[in-house]
Amino acid sequence: MGWDQLHDVLRLRPDQDQAWRTFQRASAGDPQDDTRRRDAFNRMGDLKAPQRMDLSIQMMRSDLELMERRTDALKAFYATLSPDQQAIFDRETMRPPR
Numbered sequence: 001m002g003w004d005q006l007h008d009v010l011r012l013r014p015d016q017d018q019a020w021r022t023f024q025r026a027s028a029g030d031p032q033d034d035t036r037r038r039d040a041f042n043r044m045g046d047l048k049a050p051q052r053m054d055l056s057i058q059m060m061r062s063d064l065e066l067m068e069r070r071t072d073a074l075k076a077f078y079a080t081l082s083p084d085q086q087a088i089f090d091r092e093t094m095r096p097p098r
Helices: 003-010 014-027 031-046 049-080 083-093
Strands: none
Touching (some): 003 083, 014 049, 031 049
């Protein structure tokens, strides 16, 4: 389900729009992050094992920081939702099991 569809299904009130936009921006991919990640993977072959491990840890920390920002925005948005909207959000954003 896309962002527009989720927005429509939730039937957001005007007072929820700012939190929605903040959540949406935090959840969107950042092209600069994608470029940094691609560059890091491309450099791996030129690095010695300890350097590869250091770079891997650095990338994981960056991923964790991104996830924490997204989580903060999600929690702030989720708190604006009614219980019915929360149930819809939970259902519509659940990823199928692998």
